[in-house]
């Protein structure tokens with residue numbers, strides 16, 4: 093089942109597009125990485141799909157319906173979006189922040205509590221559940237925000253199919269230590285195994301390579317490559333993308349490409 097279909101999409105703010113001619117089709121269970129230099133348009137692409145940025149040309153469909161025809165409430169039940177930064181400053185506890193993810197749903201108090209507990213456990217934030225969010229470290233805050241979007245993604249506490257659901261993550265690992273990065277990789281694979289489509293912007297090219305089925309490379313507002321990491325990650329291509337000398341090798345056990353500076 094196709095979850096997301098962008099065809100020749102342009103997006104941006106005001107009349108001037110930041111993104112042009114983006115085409116991408118994702119089905120249930122896909123994990124697609126977005127890679128590209130600073131300012132390339134990765135966040136803008138995620139924001140377009142999340143409904144934060146205007147579609148200026150082309151088409152964008154969620155399920156089989158144009159994105160613009162979805163009400164914001166229905167979209168919030170289908171798409172969970174983790175932005176690059178959160179500006180939440182209210183003195184909410186961690187549990188209260190995570191429970192905000194349940195607002196679009198009407199699953200009932202028991203279901204909401206079960207899912208909050210599950211999301212706290214999945215992100216290793218249970219031990220800090222009663223602490224005040226604004227006083228947490230950067231990585232702790234990031235894991236709490238992850239727990240919030242996990243809560244939003246689930247319709248109920250059955251652990252059933254996530255077909256048709258879309259998880260958008262903008263640099264989710266930027267503040268995470270190695271253990272929590274690997275926990276997130278395992279979690280995203282589990283969600284994809286339940287049918288969730290994952291679109292994730294990552295600067296950590298090796299993490300992206302290990303996690304993603306496909307990668308879309310964005311440069312100066314254009315999608316310039318789309319394929320498996322092995323298909324896309326040649327040293328020549330990445331060197332010209334980033335303007336710095338790079339080597340490409342293969343992970344000794346995983347078999348996926350590894351990229352490192354020369």
Ligand SMILES: Nc1ncnc2c1ncn2[C@@H]1O[C@H](COP(=O)(O)OP(=O)(O)OP(=O)(O)O)[C@@H](O)[C@H]1O
Pocket residue numbers: 105110128129130131132133134135136137176
């Ligand atoms: N609200 C906005 N209004 C106008 N221009 C914006 C806005 N947000 C972003 N831009 C511009 O759009 C371009 C793409 O930004 P975007 O955040 O999508 O890049 P990115 O690929 O996610 O970059 P990074 O890797 O640095 O996070 C940039 O030139 C940025 O200045």
